[in-house]
Amino acid sequence: MASFKIEGGHLLSGTIVPQGAKNEALQVICATLLTNDEVIIRNIPDIRDVNNLIQLLKDIGVKVSKEQQGVFHFQADELNLDYLGSEEFVQKCAALRGSVLMIGPLLARMGKAVIAKPGGDKIGRRRLDTHFLGFKYLGADFRQNPKTEVYEIAAKQLVGTYMLLDEASVTGTANIIMAAVLAKGTTTIYNAACEPYIQQLCHMLNRMGANISGIGSNLITIVGVKHLHGTAHRLLPDMIEVGSFIGMAAMVGNGIRIKNVSLRNLGIIPDAFRRLGVKIIEEGDDLYIPRQEHYEVDSFIDGTIMTLADAPWPGLTPDLLSVLIVVATQARGTVLFHQKMFESRLFFVDKLIDMGAQIILCDPHRAVVVGHDRVNTLRPQRMSSPDIRAGIALLIAAMSADGVSQISNIEQIDRGYEDIEARLNALGAHIERI
Ligand SMILES: CC(=O)N[C@H]1[C@@H](OP(=O)(O)OP(=O)(O)OC[C@H]2O[C@@H](n3ccc(=O)[nH]c3=O)[C@H](O)[C@@H]2O)O[C@H](CO)[C@@H](O)[C@@H]1O
Numbered sequence: 001m002a003s004f005k006i007e008g009g010h011l012l013s014g015t016i017v018p019q020g021a022k023n024e025a026l027q028v029i030c031a032t033l034l035t036n037d038e039v040i041i042r043n044i045p046d047i048r049d050v051n052n053l054i055q056l057l058k059d060i061g062v063k064v065s066k067e068q069q070g071v072f073h074f075q076a077d078e079l080n081l082d083y084l085g086s087e088e089f090v091q092k093c094a095a096l097r098g099s100v101l102m103i104g105p106l107l108a109r110m111g112k113a114v115i116a117k118p119g120g121d122k123i124g125r126r127r128l129d130t131h132f133l134g135f136k137y138l139g140a141d142f143r144q145n146p147k148t149e150v151y152e153i154a155a156k157q158l159v160g161t162y163m164l165l166d167e168a169s170v171t172g173t174a175n176i177i178m179a180a181v182l183a184k185g186t187t188t189i190y191n192a193a194c195e196p197y198i199q200q201l202c203h204m205l206n207r208m209g210a211n212i213s214g215i216g217s218n219l220i221t222i223v224g225v226k227h228l229h230g231t232a233h234r235l236l237p238d239m240i241e242v243g244s245f246i247g248m249a250a251m252v253g254n255g256i257r258i259k260n261v262s263l264r265n266l267g268i269i270p271d272a273f274r275r276l277g278v279k280i281i282e283e284g285d286d287l288y289i290p291r292q293e294h295y296e297v298d299s300f301i302d303g304t305i306m307t308l309a310d311a312p313w314p315g316l317t318p319d320l321l322s323v324l325i326v327v328a329t330q331a332r333g334t335v336l337f338h339q340k341m342f343e344s345r346l347f348f349v350d351k352l353i354d355m356g357a358q359i360i361l362c363d364p365h366r367a368v369v370v371g372h373d374r375v376n377t378l379r380p381q382r383m384s385s386p387d388i389r390a391g392i393a394l395l396i397a398a399m400s401a402d403g404v405s406q407i408s409n410i411e412q413i414d415r416g417y418e419d420i421e422a423r424l425n426a427l428g429a430h431i432e433r434i
């Protein structure tokens, strides 16, 4: 298990370029399974989750070649069907949540998929009901082995239909769309998730010959086609990384420019930081975050205490609440965070409390942060990263602390942030991988 040793108290300045979006990458890489032709994807981040998924695709016979940093060619013209059912493949899938996104394309193309309960963050129960209910609507047969937690899905012919999803699941929606593009007839998905990740997937599929409309809304219509062909696709900048850098710039920045953020795809993210009082200047498609001597939490119009809560897109993504919490620890004022979607994502605040933050964890879903207004800086600590976003939040907290901190289990951070210590050290951070 690797660790970061962080010498805090250094101000960061300069320009940082966000990597390609992890969650989009996981979807569109799986979508390459839908055609015999070559698909080229650009701006692929060099991170653990994406690299593990690419390896899984190679294992099942997809030809993958790297043209240059971030540019990969995929060709799924000869898949190894026997390996798909093997114990080894099923176990490898279990290590990576993104592997679940292979089910839709495999079902559409091969008529069957076998997958173990996927891994990912330890952030509470993460059911897959929406995925399987969607496949069932399309006529698939679903079986679960309760002992091995292996799921088997099979269908001779998927047939389009109307479906109302039980919740707007991000990967669930992507999976159902990928299954429906080659189904017979028309599929209508209501209560669909509509994150930029999903929009990008739909645009790519349409360029491959699919017929998807309603992109960007929660009502998606897919007219099935007989086959898809190759295309080229470029990933958007990772909006969660952009948000993480805004948080970092607010806490320890001395003027930070985040380049080419694709502002119109950030949705409400910059405004969530602005509600904590963080000044963000939009310059073309860049964000410039000046040094924040002080920042003051907004209140609601009626004067009541600010609440920041997650919600399905275009609401605030749950993936940024951990970073927003760290930023709030040094704001002037009080804010209530309500993490509605996940059950265990707030427990990491214990570590911030150990660092001297004033936080009341009301219950697993709600935490009140009373900001220090920079009067007291956080204290250095030894801690472990429970999940990817808590990991980056703790890294930001450690960079702001006066002294040397250590964060273990940084493999969680590596799941989603490319070469993070080198990129932050280039701005003036003092982070060492040990
Ligand atoms: C690989 C990937 O893309 N992962 C993202 C994806 O995970 P993933 O697609 O697995 O997450 P889901 O959207 O399925 O659900 C996330 C959680 O939110 C709950 N839920 C979901 C929708 C809803 O309307 N109400 C509700 O309460 C679910 O029960 C679950 O506990 O979306 C999550 C929610 O944005 C993000 O945190 C993950 O980073």
Ligand SMILES: C=C(OP(=O)(O)O)C(=O)O
Pocket (backbone or CB within 6 Å): 049, 097, 098, 119, 120, 121, 319, 388, 389, 416
């Ligand atoms: C929860 C996340 O990832 P995953 O869904 O892959 O666990 C995340 O990216 O914040």
